[in-house]
Amino acid sequence: MHELSLSVSLIEQATEILKQESGGRVLALTLDVGVLSGVSPEALQFCFPQAAHGTALEKCLLKINEIPLLVYCSDCQAEEQVEGPYPLCPSCQGVDVAVRKGREFNIVSMEIE
């Protein structure tokens, strides 16, 4: 489990943005976490408050959008959303696919004051 160190990176990143915006504290953070990012949303929710303690993100609400896999299948010539973490085309079960979404670990919005 590496979500504690990921939480620390997240707080560093958010604190930097907060400074640039001359804000005092972060009220809410929204993240995109892809199913193939190697990050567990549950573990991140568990670790984040511990890491945020005593920082400008203490009491910050963490919202996580879990991003499913989106693949482009060369055989079907179509983008398809996949259930689960395996990059297979759900229509033809083909493996000749390019992953378009599902690897992200991004901050998408921050509410600050």
Place this chain on the structure above:
Amino acid sequence: MCDDCGEHESKVLHLERQVLSKNSQLAEQNRLWFKKHSMRAINMMSSPGSGKTTLLEKTTQAFCSFGKMAILVGDLQTELDAERLRTVGARALQINTGQGCHLDAAMIAGHLGKFIAGDERLLMIENVGNLVCPSAYDLGEQHKVALLSVTEGEDKPLKYPALFHQADLIVITKMDLVAFVPWSQAKAMDAILKVNPRAKIIRLSAHSGEGMDEWLQWLKES
């Protein structure tokens, strides 16, 4: 307006920023450094005990005729792996991560231009034995290699898809033990195909030498 005191203004910033952007920037600097020095850097990832260090011992002995090689080896504690590798003549440095479950780009960057002099042809990075966390951290390597030993079971790629999905090469290790364990090559291939159909696969035994030529060839051409 603040709900508590009615004074502060709050605002929402819309961003699209990687949480690990600092690591990504450092990884990119590492990658440029490797390119400038015409060096290949390989990030080896697997569970503990799958044979990374043994493969590196054999690689040290075999690679010396092709060019200089250095090894950075990550573990939570001890110098044991670096000592093992130095015993067979490797230029190896241990990185102890303390409680850290993975290597990150900063841990590599600190050794470039120092322990990694720049005249090496190949840098092998043995990541901390772990099938979860190393997958989230780009080190600046050109290639990721995942090892899967026949004693672990053929379902590991399905259980840890993020790591196996990223690998350019999957090395199936301990093939000398295949007759003694319930390993199904067909199931293993199905599992790999499901998570990473593009990966090259090499079946190898560091002890018997099976697959070593193919591995060395891949390292030379990678």
